Amino acid sequence: MRHAVRTASAASAATTPADKLSRHEKPDSVMPRIAVDAMGGDHAPAATIAGALLALSDSTVDVQIQLVGQESVILSELAKQGGVPEANAARLEIVPATQVIEMNDKPSAAVRGKRDSSMVIGLKLQADGKSDAFVSAGNTGAQMAASTIVLRLHEGLTRPAIATLFPTDRGAPIVLLDAGANVDCSPLELLQFARLGAVYAEDILGRPRPAIGLLSIGEEPEKGSLAVKEAHPLLLASGLNFVGNVEGGDLPHGATARGPLDVVVCDGFAGNTVLKFYEAVAPMIFGLLLKHGAPKSAVDAVAHMFDYAQYGGAPLLGVRGVSIICHGKSLPEAIKNAIQVAALAVQHGMSAHIGRSLRATPVEGTQ
Amino acid sequence: MRHAVRTASAASAATTPADKLSRHEKPDSVMPRIAVDAMGGDHAPAATIAGALLALSDSTVDVQIQLVGQESVILSELAKQGGVPEANAARLEIVPATQVIEMNDKPSAAVRGKRDSSMVIGLKLQADGKSDAFVSAGNTGAQMAASTIVLRLHEGLTRPAIATLFPTDRGAPIVLLDAGANVDCSPLELLQFARLGAVYAEDILGRPRPAIGLLSIGEEPEKGSLAVKEAHPLLLASGLNFVGNVEGGDLPHGATARGPLDVVVCDGFAGNTVLKFYEAVAPMIFGLLLKHGAPKSAVDAVAHMFDYAQYGGAPLLGVRGVSIICHGKSLPEAIKNAIQVAALAVQHGMSAHIGRSLRATPVEGTQ
Numbered sequence: 001m002r003h004a005v006r007t008a009s010a011a012s013a014a015t016t017p018a019d020k021l022s023r024h025e026k027p028d029s030v031m032p033r034i035a036v037d038a039m040g041g042d043h044a045p046a047a048t049i050a051g052a053l054l055a056l057s058d059s060t061v062d063v064q065i066q067l068v069g070q071e072s073v074i075l076s077e078l079a080k081q082g083g084v085p086e087a088n089a090a091r092l093e094i095v096p097a098t099q100v101i102e103m104n105d106k107p108s109a110a111v112r113g114k115r116d117s118s119m120v121i122g123l124k125l126q127a128d129g130k131s132d133a134f135v136s137a138g139n140t141g142a143q144m145a146a147s148t149i150v151l152r153l154h155e156g157l158t159r160p161a162i163a164t165l166f167p168t169d170r171g172a173p174i175v176l177l178d179a180g181a182n183v184d185c186s187p188l189e190l191l192q193f194a195r196l197g198a199v200y201a202e203d204i205l206g207r208p209r210p211a212i213g214l215l216s217i218g219e220e221p222e223k224g225s226l227a228v229k230e231a232h233p234l235l236l237a238s239g240l241n242f243v244g245n246v247e248g249g250d251l252p253h254g255a256t257a258r259g260p261l262d263v264v265v266c267d268g269f270a271g272n273t274v275l276k277f278y279e280a281v282a283p284m285i286f287g288l289l290l291k292h293g294a295p296k297s298a299v300d301a302v303a304h305m306f307d308y309a310q311y312g313g314a315p316l317l318g319v320r321g322v323s324i325i326c327h328g329k330s331l332p333e334a335i336k337n338a339i340q341v342a343a344l345a346v347q348h349g350m351s352a353h354i355g356r357s358l359r360a361t362p363v364e365g366t367q
Numbered sequence: 368m369r370h371a372v373r374t375a376s377a378a379s380a381a382t383t384p385a386d387k388l389s390r391h392e393k394p395d396s397v398m399p400r401i402a403v404d405a406m407g408g409d410h411a412p413a414a415t416i417a418g419a420l421l422a423l424s425d426s427t428v429d430v431q432i433q434l435v436g437q438e439s440v441i442l443s444e445l446a447k448q449g450g451v452p453e454a455n456a457a458r459l460e461i462v463p464a465t466q467v468i469e470m471n472d473k474p475s476a477a478v479r480g481k482r483d484s485s486m487v488i489g490l491k492l493q494a495d496g497k498s499d500a501f502v503s504a505g506n507t508g509a510q511m512a513a514s515t516i517v518l519r520l521h522e523g524l525t526r527p528a529i530a531t532l533f534p535t536d537r538g539a540p541i542v543l544l545d546a547g548a549n550v551d552c553s554p555l556e557l558l559q560f561a562r563l564g565a566v567y568a569e570d571i572l573g574r575p576r577p578a579i580g581l582l583s584i585g586e587e588p589e590k591g592s593l594a595v596k597e598a599h600p601l602l603l604a605s606g607l608n609f610v611g612n613v614e615g616g617d618l619p620h621g622a623t624a625r626g627p628l629d630v631v632v633c634d635g636f637a638g639n640t641v642l643k644f645y646e647a648v649a650p651m652i653f654g655l656l657l658k659h660g661a662p663k664s665a666v667d668a669v670a671h672m673f674d675y676a677q678y679g680g681a682p683l684l685g686v687r688g689v690s691i692i693c694h695g696k697s698l699p700e701a702i703k704n705a706i707q708v709a710a711l712a713v714q715h716g717m718s719a720h721i722g723r724s725l726r727a728t729p730v731e732g733t734q
Binding site: 168169215216217224225226228248249250252268274275277280281282284285287289292293294295297298301 | 647662
């Protein structure tokens with residue numbers, strides 16, 4: 001059974017009271033408008049649309065959803081999933097986009113060549129003040145490129161950074177960035193990642209004055225790559241709660257011998273490597289344990305702590321707005337959680353907060 | 368009860384038939400002489416001496432041991448451990464060294480300032496043709512510096528590399544290097560790591576024509592840091608069995624979707640980070656499983672696969688000789704296994720093999 005769902009063109013998307021406010025200073029009381037890329041991801045559109053419906057029916061997530069993609073595909077998938085419950089239909093809108101950026105498209109060519117793709121259209125809605133956040137499980141490189149081009153970066157940044165949450169055994173995840181948007185990072189970029197990560201930890205994880213660590217290969221300031229060694233004094237002088245170098249072995253504990261960590265800063269090469277390693281090694285160990293007779297219930301209970309789906313996607317920090325990158329393999333639960341993280345980012349004015357943080361304490365010689 | 372153990376000064380260490388051969392071309396039939404740093408490591412001298420005694424009494428390890436360190440400390444520890452069984456006494460020698468490089472000593476200052484340390488003396492034995500290999504669980508930085516200075520490097524190398532074994536779920540470990548001796552590596556250095564790792568995989572792990580992967584953040588040749596992108600064509604042209612880029616997620620499986628891996632090459636920053644992460648995350652997951660009621664027997668069985676002790680230390684590759692770096696926390700079993708790896712390296716003439724490999728196919732413009 002199919003319910004009435006509004007369809008809006010990208011140009012004429014419904015105007016809401018929120019439009020009258022700067023999207024970065026919107027009070028909590030206005031319902032965030034989250035554009036979801038219906039077409040992006042290995043399991044799209046089934047998983048993306050199911051995730052959007054889950055978010056709408058979750059009483060803890062108070063959002064409007066803009067499903068962006070090919071209208072006929074979205075309508076037929078909505079029908080297949082039993083339609084939209086009447087109570088939620090008013091909070092769901094379809095925004096048509098005729099093109100799809102495929103997982104294996106070259107990012108910059110795809111963004112230039114597919115102007116009417118769900119990704120470009122979804123981000124343009126936000127740039128035009130008609131949406132507050134964008135969520136996609138599609139081509140990560142294209143999402144980075146399109147977000148940077150369409151939303152633009154905060155002043156002083158040259159690239160956005162991907163922030164991911166790492167499960168730890170102290171019961172609370174740490175934020176690690178950059179997780180792959182940047183390689184060959186300068187000391188200044190590492191400092192900027194620290195500012196971006198600090199705001200994320202504060203706004204989304206609720207950690208006041210987060211403890212920031214710098215990933216290195218020894219705790220002494222003189223250890224590490226040239227960029228890391230030069231970033232160390234910049235972080236010390238930053239006004240952030242910088243707790244010094246941390247090593248790979250500190251990450252699973254979310255702490256060093258000196259105390260707990262909230263944010264760990266590194267270049268995107270090391271960050272992406274350790275993230276992908278983490279995503280692979282935990283299931284590998286669980287598999288070995290099952291093979292050696294560990295009971296499935298115990299393994300499942302622990303495996304759940306390592307399920308990326310519950311961490312709600314990785315925000316692309318530094319863009320003027322909100323763009324949440326989901327794992328390509330995302331299932332509905334992961335999409336729903338990403339929508340929730342997007343809503344939190346909007347409600348806390350995270351992007352404006354990042355702008356203020358970057359402006360407040362410029363590094364000498366960079367302004 | 369104390370048995371007669373020969374004590375030799377470094378200058379007059381017993382001459383054996385092996386001395387008449389180049390130490391790199393010794394046939395298998397001559398018993399390798401392994402110098403063990405009795406003073407190095409968190410649990411020295413108890414663990415180092417117990418490890419040496421374990422090696423002597425293990426019928427699969429056919430070595431002579433040179434215990435290097437403070438004579439009175441060694442003799443008293445030997446006595447404490449019940450002495451040396453008569454049958455093994457002839458294969459054990461004490462080489463006195465009055466100084467000790469501490470775990471927190473600055474490496475280069477310690478090597479310059481402590482000429483009569485167990486580390487410097489143990490390596491000098493080898494440079495003088497009186498020993499075939501050196502094993503230490505002491506200060507890693509000092510061991511790298513002292514090995515480079517005393518043994519010198521093969522022609523064309525600027526730095527040695529640390530090779531470590533990563534447990535995988537395909538039942539055989541992979542060699543990862545560099546694990547922390549080098550940061551900010553050039554493309555040429557990454558190529559050299561590939562040659563070093565290939566010889567190690569062949570000689571110690573018995574893998575003919577090992578498959579070499581280049582760690583990156585995407586499997587496409589155009590992904591990665593500048594150095595990685597430039598190393599890619601060098602590896603393709605190297606004559607090695609180069610199988611392309613691999614990602615962090617491939618490491619726990621020892622394979623990519625394209626096939627199995629034997630060696631993974633990366634700079635020491637990424638390598639050290641993922642190594643330390645691996646060493647910490649596996650026990651962290653085991654701890655969580657025990658807390659969630661998994662039976663200790665199943666967890667222990669799997670944990671054993673991740674116990675660094677069974678992997679026998681990390682060889683410092685590129686030096687003219689054999690220098691095996693053990694974990695600072697090494698217990699006797701780990702020391703024994705490192706002695707066994709050292710013996711294998713000697714028996715296979717690994718250092719000479721590395722020299723040939725580096726000479727055989729020089730990279731254009733580097734000679």
